[in-house]
Amino acid sequence: MTRNYMLRKAALTLPFAGALLVGYSTARTTPSDPPQLGAQIVAQGTTGGAVACARCHGFDGQADGSGAFPKLAGQFPQYLAKQLRAYASGARQNALMQPIARGLKDAEIDSVAQYYASLRPSTLPSRPAAAQLVARGEQLAKVGDLNLRVQACESCHGPNGQGEPPAVPSLAGQYGHYIAAQIQVFRQGLRKSQQMQDPAHELREQDIAAVAAYFEQASRSTTK
Amino acid sequence: MAQTLKEVDVVVIGIGFAGSILAKELAATGLKVVGLERGHSRHSVPDFQAPAIHDELKYSVRKGMMQDVTREAMTFRNQHREVALPMRQWEAFLPGTGLGGCGVHWNGQIWRYQVADFIYKSHIEQRYGKKFVDPDLRIQDWGVTYQELEPYYDRFEYLLGASGKAGNLNGKIEQGGNPLEAPRSREYPNPPLKEQYAGALFRKAASDLGYHPFLQPAANMTRPYTNPEGLTLNPCVYCGFCERYGCEHFAKASPQTVILPVLMKNPNFELRTESQVLRINLDSSEKKATGVNYMDAQGREFEQPAGLVLLTAFALNDVRMLLLSGIGEPYDPVTEKGVVGRNYAYQTQSYVPTFLKEDIHLNSFMAAGASGTVIDDFSVDNFDHSALGFIGGCYVLCGSTNARPIEFHPTPPGTPRWGREWKEAVRRHYNHTAVFNLSGTSTASRWNYLDLDPTYRDAWGLPLLRMTFDFPENDLRMSRYVTNKASEIARRMGATAVVDQPRTGPFTTTAYQSTHNTGGAIMGSDPATSVVNRYCQTWNVPNVFVVGACNYPQNSSYNPTGTLGALIYWTADALKSRYLKRPGPLV
Numbered sequence: 001m002t003r004n005y006m007l008r009k010a011a012l013t014l015p016f017a018g019a020l021l022v023g024y025s026t027a028r029t030t031p032s033d034p035p036q037l038g039a040q041i042v043a044q045g046t047t048g049g050a051v052a053c054a055r056c057h058g059f060d061g062q063a064d065g066s067g068a069f070p071k072l073a074g075q076f077p078q079y080l081a082k083q084l085r086a087y088a089s090g091a092r093q094n095a096l097m098q099p100i101a102r103g104l105k106d107a108e109i110d111s112v113a114q115y116y117a118s119l120r121p122s123t124l125p126s127r128p129a130a131a132q133l134v135a136r137g138e139q140l141a142k143v144g145d146l147n148l149r150v151q152a153c154e155s156c157h158g159p160n161g162q163g164e165p166p167a168v169p170s171l172a173g174q175y176g177h178y179i180a181a182q183i184q185v186f187r188q189g190l191r192k193s194q195q196m197q198d199p200a201h202e203l204r205e206q207d208i209a210a211v212a213a214y215f216e217q218a219s220r221s222t223t224k
Numbered sequence: 225m226a227q228t229l230k231e232v233d234v235v236v237i238g239i240g241f242a243g244s245i246l247a248k249e250l251a252a253t254g255l256k257v258v259g260l261e262r263g264h265s266r267h268s269v270p271d272f273q274a275p276a277i278h279d280e281l282k283y284s285v286r287k288g289m290m291q292d293v294t295r296e297a298m299t300f301r302n303q304h305r306e307v308a309l310p311m312r313q314w315e316a317f318l319p320g321t322g323l324g325g326c327g328v329h330w331n332g333q334i335w336r337y338q339v340a341d342f343i344y345k346s347h348i349e350q351r352y353g354k355k356f357v358d359p360d361l362r363i364q365d366w367g368v369t370y371q372e373l374e375p376y377y378d379r380f381e382y383l384l385g386a387s388g389k390a391g392n393l394n395g396k397i398e399q400g401g402n403p404l405e406a407p408r409s410r411e412y413p414n415p416p417l418k419e420q421y422a423g424a425l426f427r428k429a430a431s432d433l434g435y436h437p438f439l440q441p442a443a444n445m446t447r448p449y450t451n452p453e454g455l456t457l458n459p460c461v462y463c464g465f466c467e468r469y470g471c472e473h474f475a476k477a478s479p480q481t482v483i484l485p486v487l488m489k490n491p492n493f494e495l496r497t498e499s500q501v502l503r504i505n506l507d508s509s510e511k512k513a514t515g516v517n518y519m520d521a522q523g524r525e526f527e528q529p530a531g532l533v534l535l536t537a538f539a540l541n542d543v544r545m546l547l548l549s550g551i552g553e554p555y556d557p558v559t560e561k562g563v564v565g566r567n568y569a570y571q572t573q574s575y576v577p578t579f580l581k582e583d584i585h586l587n588s589f590m591a592a593g594a595s596g597t598v599i600d601d602f603s604v605d606n607f608d609h610s611a612l613g614f615i616g617g618c619y620v621l622c623g624s625t626n627a628r629p630i631e632f633h634p635t636p637p638g639t640p641r642w643g644r645e646w647k648e649a650v651r652r653h654y655n656h657t658a659v660f661n662l663s664g665t666s667t668a669s670r671w672n673y674l675d676l677d678p679t680y681r682d683a684w685g686l687p688l689l690r691m692t693f694d695f696p697e698n699d700l701r702m703s704r705y706v707t708n709k710a711s712e713i714a715r716r717m718g719a720t721a722v723v724d725q726p727r728t729g730p731f732t733t734t735a736y737q738s739t740h741n742t743g744g745a746i747m748g749s750d751p752a753t754s755v756v757n758r759y760c761q762t763w764n765v766p767n768v769f770v771v772g773a774c775n776y777p778q779n780s781s782y783n784p785t786g787t788l789g790a791l792i793y794w795t796a797d798a799l800k801s802r803y804l805k806r807p808g809p810l811v
Contacts, residue, residue, distance in 0.1 A: 144269040155274040194459040
């Protein structure tokens, strides 16, 4: 991990740069020792009203395979925590997640995020997809499309969609159904991101299916 | 022998901001327009693709987007008695090449000039008397006023999606903007960029000293923005690869992001890249252009007849093309006769590296091209010069455009240039050094000018442009004064060390300063002292218009692109509303 990489992580939370670096490194480098509090919440939920995360996302962070719920294993902790807070505030709208996020205290959000971040991303085989669809997805992901004025997804999401911590989530190996649904949600304005707003509008239906299929079969393992 | 092509209505030489906007406006009226671009075609997708576009060695060190110096260089000397020698690599300034021109790899600093800039001679004489300026200086009025250009500044800023906060709305001072700016008719289309940490520290120190800090206006998007041409841009991600790079995010205003897609869809327009224009052809009267001759990438020469020729090929190339084509009389500094090449000016840059304590983490790598907090208190004539013995000034900017590993490793004075101690100093100061950038006026002088070199030629056998330039004493005095003021701000920030680096002479071409080359084909109201009239139309050949920073009679404190944008739309308007109806001299 390069020095520049470390600095970039520190970047978004300037006053606490030092503290964040320490916390983050811990989460990333000791996967065999997941945060105890986080593990407990994932397994049992909280007395504050949050149901066990594992019910939908799995204790291993692989979710249930339906694609309705995202894989969380290995996702960046700052990103996961930010999403939970966005659900709680309503900035990101989701009827299932909002009451759960509101049932978590601030420290519990960080613990849950660190727990899932500490798990290894999936190495399970992805759902089969038409080669042509994946090829079109790869083109959009790596090159973009001048006619649609859509930039390459990987300009922000990194090579093979491995992500750019702390702000930009990893997409590699995520369920295609989930990725496609999120693009639709961005398009409808239920989830807000200035970066995603225009691409979500420009992509055609078949393009959304294509990038979703591409990132589902993309693997983070080679880049870790 | 050149092959003669079918005549078109308009030929445009150089497709950057000026060329693409003018071509778009004229093609929309139904005229057949051909755009000749010497460089390659290139577009945001796929040519500016990450991660390849973030190649610091290729683009910053080896100047991947700049004019090919092995084919077209220029020669340089400080004094007109010296023999000029060719530049073998670009360092002090970086003329770009390729579709979109410098608009592809600029930082996006988008400024308006002051009211006083456009009436500089009248203003200075009125405020300080006729004998105030050094005798060798040659300041002039532009022949066009700020008030006339205001609607065109506005149009350009909305095309580009400029981000900023107005400080003066129709004469009313606005909180949060630059209270010293010339009045603008409406707010910026987008809010300002985020403030960097160094900028926030600067803001506090500058405010404490009674100055008026604000966030620099930028052509880097701060939110999704659809411009009046219907093109949507995305918000900047502060990646720190703006200047010298293309933007992969559709987040920096460039011809590719704000105008070219619309132009390219118009069947009245034809783009020919890798087409090197050799000269503008004149008829036997030498008062009318008949078209241009150019050479394509296969070395075939063509004559392209046209009714109207627009020269929009960057300031230095514009002047050279006029000289190669025999349009206007070349300037002679001894007799002061002739106009083409006269009043070449530049930008008087200086820097104040400000070394801060190790517990202050600046994270300067998080940057947009035009990031920065700035004061305008010492720009142009925003302060009283009567007791100072010079004219002009600088804005003082604290911000970073990047902290890229090859180029950015500030160390305090006394640090060895290599070895263990140097490495330790780089580690200590990399994330704890703010660099102030002072962008200053460049006052035109009798002895600074451009002409054709008598000895050296380009790959097509044509004489190179020769630059004769040194900083006038006036500008060095100005730089000392303002740089000293900036150092006071740096010390107020609690710096552990401040390096006061005012600009000193002689001008050298071996260290980067600025690509704000101005003048040489200046505008004005008198054909004896200007090349083009107030509509950027050449006095001698009314069907040739030249639009570029070469039109500026002297350079202001600010980056020139905003004012160039105003001149582009001002000229487009004059062409459409007057020239096309009745071709001929507009003045």
